[in-house]
Amino acid sequence: MSTSMNWTQLLxxxxxxxxxxxxxxxxxxxxLGFDVDYDxxxxxxxxxxxxxxxxVIPLSSTDFVHTRLTHSLEVSxxxxxxxxxxxVKILENHPALREVHGYKPNDFGAIVAAAALAHDIGNPxxxxxxxxxxxxxxxxxxxxxxxxxxxxxxxxDLCDFEGNANGFKILTxxxxxxxxxxxxxxxxxxxxxxxxxxxxPKKPTPNIAxxxxxxxxxEQSIFNDVTHELGLLAINNSDSQFVRHPLAFLVEAADxxxxxxxxxxxxxxxxxxxxxxxxxxLINLVRDNIQTxxxxxxxxxKARVSYLRALAIGTLIDDAVAIFITNEAAILxxxxxxxxLEKSKYQAQINDILKLSVERIYNADEVIEKEIxxxxxxxxxxxxxxxxxxxSYEGQPSHFDTLLLKVFxxxxxxxxxxxxxxxxxxxxxxxxxxxxxxxxxxKKLKGLNF
Numbered sequence: 001m002s003t004s005m006n007w008t009q010l011l012x013x014x015x016x017x018x019x020x021x022x023x024x025x026x027x028x029x030x031x032l033g034f035d036v037d038y039d040x041x042x043x044x045x046x047x048x049x050x051x052x053x054x055x056v057i058p059l060s061s062t063d064f065v066h067t068r069l070t071h072s073l074e075v076s077x078x079x080x081x082x083x084x085x086x087x088v089k090i091l092e093n094h095p096a097l098r099e100v101h102g103y104k105p106n107d108f109g110a111i112v113a114a115a116a117l118a119h120d121i122g123n124p125x126x127x128x129x130x131x132x133x134x135x136x137x138x139x140x141x142x143x144x145x146x147x148x149x150x151x152x153x154x155x156x157d158l159c160d161f162e163g164n165a166n167g168f169k170i171l172t173x174x175x176x177x178x179x180x181x182x183x184x185x186x187x188x189x190x191x192x193x194x195x196x197x198x199x200x201p202k203k204p205t206p207n208i209a210x211x212x213x214x215x216x217x218x219e220q221s222i223f224n225d226v227t228h229e230l231g232l233l234a235i236n237n238s239d240s241q242f243v244r245h246p247l248a249f250l251v252e253a254a255d256x257x258x259x260x261x262x263x264x265x266x267x268x269x270x271x272x273x274x275x276x277x278x279x280x281x282l283i284n285l286v287r288d289n290i291q292t293x294x295x296x297x298x299x300x301x302k303a304r305v306s307y308l309r310a311l312a313i314g315t316l317i318d319d320a321v322a323i324f325i326t327n328e329a330a331i332l333x334x335x336x337x338x339x340x341l342e343k344s345k346y347q348a349q350i351n352d353i354l355k356l357s358v359e360r361i362y363n364a365d366e367v368i369e370k371e372i373x374x375x376x377x378x379x380x381x382x383x384x385x386x387x388x389x390x391x392s393y394e395g396q397p398s399h400f401d402t403l404l405l406k407v408f409x410x411x412x413x414x415x416x417x418x419x420x421x422x423x424x425x426x427x428x429x430x431x432x433x434x435x436x437x438x439x440x441x442x443k444k445l446k447g448l449n450f
Contacts, residue, residue: 005232005233007094007332011107011111012186013033016180016181024107034110034188037182038076038113038117041118041184044170047069051067053067053127054370055259056127066263071120071259072116077113078257079116079254080112080116083111083113086250086324090328111187114184116254116255119167122163123167123431124433125437126374126378126438127370129375130374130431135159138423142386153198154217154420158424160202164193164212164214165216168214168215171192173218191245196215196242197241197242207235207243209242218421223240232244233333243334246328252339256341257313261316264361279304282308282309285346285349285350285353286308286312289311319345324340377439380445385412411432
């Protein structure tokens with residue numbers, strides 16, 4: 001087995017179903033295959049639904065806050081800069097990529113931007129508490145009784161329902177008339193996979209790639225195909241646990257930069273964090289780059305925060321690229337085991353901001369209240385849909401089941417003899433709901449719309 005990954009494989013333009021190799025120097029320069037990836041994601045219905053999914057702070061009636069959609073767009077912009085800047089250095093280190101194969105710095109930016117655009121596409125409604133609510137249903141709720149009928153990995157998929165794995169499913173699953181899902185390039189799929197492993201074994205190594213999992217058992221075959229094509233290194237000779245694609249580190253860094261700085265900005269603008277207190281934290285991060293005269297001339301709180309936010313993002317982009325390039329050999333060998341920002345020279349300032357965000361934003365009453373409500377909504381939807389799907393498969397649907405399936409029959413896999421597939425179809429249906437659709441459906445099930 002090779003001890004190092006190579007960029008020629010990692011930048012594969014292959015798509016699901018291809019019978020011949022796609023070569024970079026044969027690409028249309030006006031619209032690269034990696035650009036096609038971005039377009040396919042942004043026009044997908046799953047991406048559009050992110051406009052009504054909570055990022056952290058529930059949608060506010062008094063001021064703008066970020067949704068999953070605006071967050072994803074901003075992460076993709078940061079990711080594009082990270083990819084392009086890193087691409088310049090990578091091509092300097094590996095000139096054959098440019099001279100023989102025709103790759104350019106913008107290729108790296110396009111791959112990382114597309115993967116970052118999709119990074120939250122599998123997340124359920126109500127933020128990360130939505131994932132926990134789905135898992136709770138199977139681990140502690142009515143779904144416990146399915147355990148004996150599933151394999152250990154299948155049951156773990158449901159108990160630790162993971163937005164990253166659901167995202168990989170959305171991007172790759174065969175649909176009627178759409179084999180291979182969005183048919184993205186394997187380079188983009190590789191960069192998307194922050195956790196290239198199955199749900200079991202759980203956290204078997206201290207490697208950042210083992211922190212969560214990245215594919216359901218239903219996608220084992222396409223996962224194997226992608227990892228083989230890209231030449232990702234297996235961990236412990238496993239067929240279901242691999243080191244990351246190097247560009248996944250840049251996707252993660254883009255997300256980390258945005259939620260660190262922009263969630264903080266939302267908290268300031270909504271008054272969760274006092275302006276003077278907050279500005280001090282941001283100034284500590286950008287002290288070397290701030291233009292004091294320009295900053296002092298800004299007339300409003302939003303303008304001052306916006307200026308510091310832009311400086312902070314730029315500062316962290318440059319720092320993350322420097323860390324990536326310094327550690328490129330270790331990353332290619334699969335021995336770089338932490339996120340890029342964990343090596344940041346600004347780690348103390350980042351941790352100060354995150355600590356304050358946890359205290360003032362993530363634990364704010366309205367955030368907690370939204371999570372509590374979302375927990376109840378998701379559990380009721382899962383209960384109703386699992387009963388309807390299984391009763392229908394068994395040929396004994398109640399009148400209520402029949403009515404429910406008239407509305408959702410296209411999305412639910414009620415005819416599949418595999419119980420795991422039926423249950424997963426329920427989970428992915430509920431995960432596809434926007435916050436408001438989940439609440440509205442819950443109210444209909446409870447007869448609260450009359």
